[in-house]
Amino acid sequence: GAVVSQHPSRVICKSGTSVKIECRSLDFQATTMFWYRQFPKKSLMLMATSNEGSKATYEQGVEKDKFLINHASLTLSTLTVTSAHPEDSSFYICSVRPDRSHEQYFGPGTRLTVT
Amino acid sequence: SQKIEQNSEALNIQEGKTATLTCNYTNYSPAYLQWYRQDPGRGPVFLLLIRENEKEKRKERLKVTFDTTLKQSLFHITASQPADSATYLCALDMDNAGNMLTFGGGTRLMVKP
Numbered sequence: 525g526a527v528v529s530q531h532p533s534r535v536i537c538k539s540g541t542s543v544k545i546e547c548r549s550l551d552f553q554a555t556t557m558f559w560y561r562q563f564p565k566k567s568l569m570l571m572a573t574s575n576e577g578s579k580a581t582y583e584q585g586v587e588k589d590k591f592l593i594n595h596a597s598l599t600l601s602t603l604t605v606t607s608a609h610p611e612d613s614s615f616y617i618c619s620v621r622p623d624r625s626h627e628q629y630f631g632p633g634t635r636l637t638v639t
Numbered sequence: 640s641q642k643i644e645q646n647s648e649a650l651n652i653q654e655g656k657t658a659t660l661t662c663n664y665t666n667y668s669p670a671y672l673q674w675y676r677q678d679p680g681r682g683p684v685f686l687l688l689i690r691e692n693e694k695e696k697r698k699e700r701l702k703v704t705f706d707t708t709l710k711q712s713l714f715h716i717t718a719s720q721p722a723d724s725a726t727y728l729c730a731l732d733m734d735n736a737g738n739m740l741t742f743g744g745g746t747r748l749m750v751k752p
Contacts, residue, residue, distance in 0.1 A: 558740075567744045619682070626671050626735075628740060631682050633682045
C-alpha cells in the first residue's frame with residue numbers, strides 16, 4: 525500500500541489563530557488527495573477532495589474559506605484551518621488513492637485542539 | 640441520503656474464536672465495498688475490497704461477504720487474536736471510482752486472551 529505522512533501529528537492552538545496541516549504522499553505521485561475529519565467516537569467525514577493544480581472540491585457544509593486547501597505538488601497537500609475555534613477541535617486525516625485502485629491509503633492523522 | 644449501519648456496540652470475543660462484524664446500507668447499490676481497520680489515534684488502514692459480483696473475498700484470516708440483495712456485508716476474522724482488537728470500518732464507494740468513500744460508524748472489536 526501507499527505510504528502517507530502528516531505533519532504535525534498533534535497541535536494545540538489558541539482560538540482565532542490559523543493552523544496548517546501537511547499531507548505527503550511518500551511513494552507515488554497523487555493528483556488527488558482527500559481530507560477527512562473525525563470527531564470522537566464518530567466515523568470519518570469527507571471534507572474535501574484536493575486536486576493538484578486546481579481548486580479543491582468541498583463537501584456540502586464545509587466552509588471553503590475556513591478550511592483552505594492547497595495541492596501545490598503531486599506529493600503535497602496542505603489544509604489550513606483559519607481563525608480556529610474550539611469546535612474545530614478534531615482529528616484531521618488525509619488520504620491518497622493510487623491510480624487504477626479504489627482503496628485509499630490514509631495518513632496517521634493530526635489531532636487539533638483549539639483552546 | 641445514504642445510510643450505513645455497523646453494530647455500534649463493542650464486540651467482545653475470546654481469543655481463537657471467529658469475530659463477525661456487520662455492515663448494512665440503504666439507498667444505494669455500490670459496485671465496491673471496502674473494509675478498514677482503525678487503531679485509536681491513528682488513520683484507517685485498508686484491509687479488503689469486494690466487488691458487487693463477488694460473493695466472498697479472503698485474505699489470510701479475513702473473509703468478507705457482500706450480499707447486494709440484502710444490502711449487507713459481513714466481515715469475519717477467524718482464529719482471532721488480541722492484536723486484532725481495533726475498530727473496523729466499512730466504506731461504500733459512492734462514485735465507483737474510489738473518490739467518494741462514505742464510512743460507517745465502525746465496530747470496536749475487543750479480543751480477550
